[in-house]
Amino acid sequence: MHERAIPVVPLEELQRLAARNPHLLHERPWIVTGYIEEWPGYGSWQDLDFLRRRFGHLRAFAKAPNFVTNRKSRLVSVETSFAQYLDYMRDPGRAGAIYAGCWMEGDHDELVALGLPLYCGTLRIVHRADDGVFDELAPLVPPPIGDWNHALPYYFSLFNHFWLLVSLPGALTPLHRDNNGTIALIAQLQGRKRAVLYSPDDLPHIHNPDVGYLDPLDPDPADFPTWESAVQWTGDIEPGQVLFVGTRWAHHVRTIETSISVSYDFVNQTNLAAYAASQEWAEVLGNRIKRNPDLVAGRSALDPAEIDRSPPVALGRRVMAQVLRSAVAGGEDSETARIRRLYLTHLQSLMAETAEEPVEDARERVHREREGAAAAALEVMR
Numbered sequence: 536m537h538e539r540a541i542p543v544v545p546l547e548e549l550q551r552l553a554a555r556n557p558h559l560l561h562e563r564p565w566i567v568t569g570y571i572e573e574w575p576g577y578g579s580w581q582d583l584d585f586l587r588r589r590f591g592h593l594r595a596f597a598k599a600p601n602f603v604t605n606r607k608s609r610l611v612s613v614e615t616s617f618a619q620y621l622d623y624m625r626d627p628g629r630a631g632a633i634y635a636g637c638w639m640e641g642d643h644d645e646l647v648a649l650g651l652p653l654y655c656g657t658l659r660i661v662h663r664a665d666d667g668v669f670d671e672l673a674p675l676v677p678p679p680i681g682d683w684n685h686a687l688p689y690y691f692s693l694f695n696h697f698w699l700l701v702s703l704p705g706a707l708t709p710l711h712r713d714n715n716g717t718i719a720l721i722a723q724l725q726g727r728k729r730a731v732l733y734s735p736d737d738l739p740h741i742h743n744p745d746v747g748y749l750d751p752l753d754p755d756p757a758d759f760p761t762w763e764s765a766v767q768w769t770g771d772i773e774p775g776q777v778l779f780v781g782t783r784w785a786h787h788v789r790t791i792e793t794s795i796s797v798s799y800d801f802v803n804q805t806n807l808a809a810y811a812a813s814q815e816w817a818e819v820l821g822n823r824i825k826r827n828p829d830l831v832a833g834r835s836a837l838d839p840a841e842i843d844r845s846p847p848v849a850l851g852r853r854v855m856a857q858v859l860r861s862a863v864a865g866g867e868d869s870e871t872a873r874i875r876r877l878y879l880t881h882l883q884s885l886m887a888e889t890a891e892e893p894v895e896d897a898r899e900r901v902h903r904e905r906e907g908a909a910a911a912a913l914e915v916m917r
């Protein structure tokens with residue numbers, strides 16, 4: 536097996552390298568030190584009492600493991616509030632009493648048999664780009680890397696892209712790749728986590744389409760006969776450190792010491808094309824419109840029969856293209872408008888390639904929609 540240690544570098548070093556090579560986050564993972572301690576909220580987000588007061592009322596699921604990515608794995612889950620989950624964390628031996636009547640999948644006996652703690656990885660804190668949380672944890676993505684999330688319509692409403700992850704030793708996020716071609720960061724505020732990563736080039740060694748992903752801690756050579764050919768990148772993330780995970784890198788994360796982290800998915804100039812091409816957000820948007828066609832009624836060139844007929848991904852892409860055209864129609868020259876134009880360009884060439892919308896058709900549509908019919912439905916769909 537080929538093992539490599541994830542490099543640990545101070546922020547200044549990463550910034551120097553990123554200025555020369557904007558793609559460096561996709562070439563290898565990095566653990567970066569020396570910036571999150573400066574976040575205005577760094578101290579308070581290390582304090583479980585503060586987090587309980589702030590987010591205790593939010594409802595979520597806690598699961599063991601965090602989710603499954605191999606069809607032979609088992610999962611146990613409960614519905615919980617964050618406050619109740621913190622009670623469980625304080626005394627995991629009382630899981631049976633704390634979660635009586637809350638089991639969604641499996642039960643307390645199965646949890647004990649699994650030997651994994653519950654992991655509350657589904658807390659939804661942020662719903663929009665201007666959420667005040669971002670001021671407390673700024674910068675999440677330091678320059679010159681930066682992120683363009685704020686300019687991408689519905690980015691925070693179609694998917695969750697910000698997680699507060701509080702976990703017990705042994706809590707497990709199995710090997711997976713993130714949706715939507717995003718870059719991920721895991722910022723460690725308390726405790727320690729151990730990460731194992733594989734590059735997109737090694738996917739055939741660690742993913743079996745019939746089964747799912749490899750367990751790097753217990754590789755099954757029958758399902759993954761070439762797993763030893765993959766390069767395994769490993770590293771521990773300590774308080775004050777941030778792990779960056781490039782687009783489509785598979786990652787497996789285990790909590791070693793009781794942990795508080797913040798995880799964030801982002802898009803910038805290096806992965807906007809991958810984001811545009813992703814089916815996941817398009818499918819969610821398409822299905823949302825199919826369920827509620829009134830969201831676009833009178834605002835777009837799409838009639839109800841077309842909405843009904845279109846596959847969700849194609850529909851989501853078309854609506855997003857309309858929203859983007861409408862948003863940039865004024866010819867504004869802001870950074871946001873430039874990002875949206877670029878996003879639209881990626882989307883249009885993809886739609887032309889996949890014959891979802893012929894190029895001619897797309898041009899005609901620009902004219903039609905510039906008349907004002909397609910007012911951006913941004914607020915409506917949030």
Ligand SMILES: O=C(O)CCC(=O)C(=O)O
Binds near residue numbers: 601786798799
């Ligand atoms: O910290 C963890 O347990 C997993 C985080 C993760 O996989 C992610 O943010 O994509």
